[in-house]
Amino acid sequence: MLKRTSLLTMLFGFILLQVFAQNPSSKLYHDLLIFKETKRILFVAAHPDDENTRLISYLANGEHAQVAYLSLTRGDGGQNLIGKELGIELGLIRTHELLKARETDGGRQFFSRALDFGFSKNPDETLNNWDKEKLLSDVVWIIRNFQPDIIINRFNTIPGTTHGHHTTSAILSSEAFDISGNQNFFKDQLKFTNTWKAKRLFWNAYNWGGQYEPEGGKSYHIFPVGDFNPLLGTTYSQIAADSRTMHKSQGFGSTSQIGAGKDFIEQIKGENFKDNPFEGIPNRWLQIEGGDQIQKSINKAIEEFDFINPAQNVENFLKLKRLLKQSNSEELWFLEKKKLIDDLILGALGVKAEFIIKKEIGFPGETVDAELIFNNPSNMTLRLIEATNSFLNLKLDQNAVGNQPVNKLIKLKIPQDFPTSQPFWLENPIDNSLFDIKDPKKIGPPINQSTIELKILTEIEGEQINLNLPLSYKYNDQVDGEINQPFTLVPEVNVNVDKSSVFLVKGALPDLKVEVSFRDKILDGEIELEGLKKDQYEILAVENDERKKRKIYSIRIKNSDKEKVVVLASFNSSDERVFFQDTKRIIYKHIPNLTYFVDAAFDLIKMDISTSGQKIGYINGAGDDVPEVLKNLGYQVSFLENGDLRKNKFKEFETIIVGIRAFNTNQELANNVDQLMEYVKEGGNLIVQYNTSSPLLTRDLGPYPFSLSRDRVTVEESPVEVDFNHPLMRYPNQIKEKDFDGWVQERGLYFTTDWDSKYTVPFTMQDPGEKSSKGSLLHTKYGDGTYTYSGISWFRQLPAGVPGAIKIFVNLIEQPSGK
DSSP, rough: OOHHHHHHHHHHHHHHHHSTTTHHHHHHHHHHHHOOOOOEEEEEEESSSOHHHHHHHHHHSOOOEEEEESSOOOOOOOOOOOOOOTTTTHHHHHHHHHHHHHHHHEEEEOOOBBBBOOOSSSSHHHHHHHHHHHHHHHHHHHHHOOOOOOOEEOOOOOOTTSOOOHHHHHHHHHHHHHHOOOOSSSSSGGGGOOOOSSEEEEOOOOTTTTSSSTTOOOOOOEEEEEEEETTTEEHHHHHHHHTTTGGGGOOOOOOOOOOOOOEEEEEEEEEESSSSSSOOOGGGGGGGHHHHHHHHHHHHHHOOOOOGGGGGGGHHHHHHHEEEHHHOOOOOOHHHHHHHHHHHHHHTTTTTTEEEEEEEOOOOEEEEEEEEEOOOSSSSOOOEEEEEEEEEEEEEEEOOOOOOOOEEEEEEEEEEOOOOOOOOGSSOOBTTTOOOOOOGSBBBSSOOOSSSSSEEEEEEETTEEEEEEEEEEEEETTTEEEEEEEEOOOEEEEEEEESSEEEEEEOOEEEEEEEESSSSOOEEEEEETSSSSSSGEEEEEHHHHHHHHEEEEEEEOOOOOOSSSEEEEEEEETTSOOOOOOEEEOOTSOOEEEEEEEEEEEEEEEEEEOOOEEHHHHHHHHOOOOHHHHHHTEEEEEEGGGGGGGGGHHHSSSSEEETTHHHHOHHHHTTTTHHHHHHHTTTTTEEEOOOSSOOOSOOOSSSSSOEOOOBBOTTTOOOEOTTSHHHHHHSSSOOOOOGSOOOOSOBHHHHHHHHOTBBBBOOEEOOOOOOOOOOEEEEEETTEEEEEEEOOOOHHHHTOEEEEEEHHHHHHOOOOOOO
C-alpha cells in the first residue's frame, strides 16, 4: 500500500514547481488535471496562423479543456518567407508548423478538404471556388466526431471586413452549429458517427485598431490570457508567443506580452449564459456508469499526488484504470481518457521507449533492421508481453524494471504492397479547389499516422497497457545533438524529369533527361512518355550507372500537336510494375523532414516566340522558381549573391531580375539600390518583381518614386484592359487578348500607387465589382536603359507554364538596350 502524501510534502512540491518550472512531476500533475476535465472546445478559422494562440493556450492549460483548432485550409495559397516552396509544398510546411504550434500550446489540430487558392476578397468569391456543400459537410463531420461543448469562430460573418476565406469559415461554422445535431443532414455520416449539438457558438471578438469594446446587449466573456501558470512555470502569453513563432514560413516570430491580458468571446447562438460560457455543460464523468466513483478516485489521485516520487502515484492511477474498465462506454472522449490514463501510468513510472532504425528512407519489399529500446527506471515491474503491427507479431516475455533497458533487435520484412509515405490529402488530383479525400475518416486528421508503428503490450499489477511507438531514424548531430526523424517509405523506383517545362520554340528540338533510380537493384524495363505519340519523341541514348543504381535517358522532343500538354514519364518494369513518381523532400530544422511524391511530369509548351538566350543576373528574394523556367527557355541565368551586388558585376548581364520580396528580405540589395539604378542608367534592363508594402528595407525601389499598396486582383480570369501599342506589348512578341487566358490563382498583388508620371502603365486590372487599378506594372526608360516594376504574379504563372504570361515576361526581358 502506497503511503499518503502529507500536506507538508504537497506544499513543498508546489514550492519546487516555482523553482523548477515544468519539471516532470508538474507536467504529470498538469496532465492529471486534464484527465479530470471533460469539456471540449472547437476553434474555427481558415488558415494556419489564423488561430488565436493566446486563447488556445489559456483554454488548454488554464481550463485544462480539450481544445481543437479546425483550419479549413493548409495554407497552400500563401507566400513563403523562408524558402521558395509554394502551393502544396507550402501547405505541407504550414501543416507541420501548425502541429508544432499545437505541440507548444496544448491544442489539437484538424483540417477540412479545402485548398487555399489564394487571397479572396469576400465569401461569394470564395464559395465560387469551394463546393460549399462539401465543406459544410466537413465541418459538420468534425463537430460530430470531436463533440465540442462550445465552438469559437476566429472571425465574424460580415463580408468585406477581412479575407473571404476568413468570413467563409465563420459562415460554415455557424451553419454547421445549426445542423450538426439534426440527423436529416448528411445522413451518410451517421454510418460512422452520431449527431452532436454544441451548446453555444461564439466569435473571438477583436478590434484590429485596439481593445475590443463590447456593445450593449451582447453576451460576452473575458478570459485572463496573460495569467501565470505555476505548474508550467510561464504565462499563457508566453506559451502563445512560442506557439505563434512556429509559423516561421509566414514570418510570425512573436514576443510575449508582459502582464495581464484579456481575450473576449461574444455569443452568437445557443443557450444564454450568465457568468460563464461553460454554464450548463455537464461533467461527462457523471453521465456514465460508475462515474461518481471515477470522479472520487480522480480527486483522490489529485489530493494525494506525490511530486517528489512520481512512481508513488501509480497505485492511484491503476485504480482509475480499473474503474474505467468497468464502463462499456464507446464515446470518443471516454476512449481518449482510457488512453490518457495509460500515458499517466507510464509517465509516473518514467518509462522511455523507442523503436529506431539507422536510416531514414526505405521502400516497400525491403527488409530492414530496427531496434526496440524500453526502459523503466522505477522499481515497479513492468512486463513486456508482445510487439505487433500489421505484418509483425513478436513475443517479448521480458521484465522492465530498475533502470535496466530492454533491447530487442527486430528484422522487419516490409510487404511489397505496403503503402508509401504519401500525405493522404495528396493521393488524388485536386478537385475544384478541394483535396479529393475518398475515406471520410481522413477528413479532419492533420497528417498520416506513422509509416510503421509498433504496438507494445505491457502489464503491471495485472493491468495491460498499450504503447504505440513510431519507427524513427535516430542519430546524433554534431551541433544539435540527438535528432529524430520519421522513417519514410518511398517507391522502389524513382522517376525524375530534369525540367518542369519544355518549350518548342520556333521549330527547336529540345532535349531532356529522365533519370530512373533504383533503391535495390537496376530492373529491366522501358521508359514511356505518356501524352506524346511515339513519333513525337526519340530516345537518343541510355546511360546505365551500376554504381549509383540508375539509368539516365536522353530524350529529344520532336513535335507536339497541342499548344500545351502535360507529359508523364513512366518506367515500365519487365515484371509489369509501373513507376511514375518522383520523390520530393522539404527540409527545415523547425519541422520534421517532409517527403511527398509527384508525378514525373513536365509541361510541353509549343510557342511561337522570339528569345535571345541572353545572360541574365538573378537576385534572389524570398525564393521562387522563375529562374528554372528562364533556363528552359534558353536564357543563361546566373544568381547574384551579396558580394555581386555592384555595378561592375551587373555590367556582365543584359538583364537583371530581382526575385519576389527581395526588398523585404535582402538588406544588401536594399543597401545597393543606387548601384542597380546606375546599371539601368548606363543601358541595363532591370525587372523588379513584387514586394509587400511592409516591412520594406528601402522605399527607393525604382529610378522615380512610387509607393506600394495592398491592392490586388484575385480572380485569375478577370478581364484585363491592355494598351496593345505599348512597347512591352509589341516587341519582340505581339501580345494578344488570349495571352491573358488560363492564368492561375490570381493576376497579382501589392500593386503600385502614387507613381511618378515618367512611368507608363500598359495594364488596367480589376476584380468583379471593384474599382480598377493601373498599378500592376510600371515601365520607364531611365538613361540608356529600361526599368520595370511589376506586382503581377509571375512567380505563380511561369512555373505553372501559362503560355501568355511567359510570352509577356519574355518581352520584359527582351527590351532593346541602349548600350
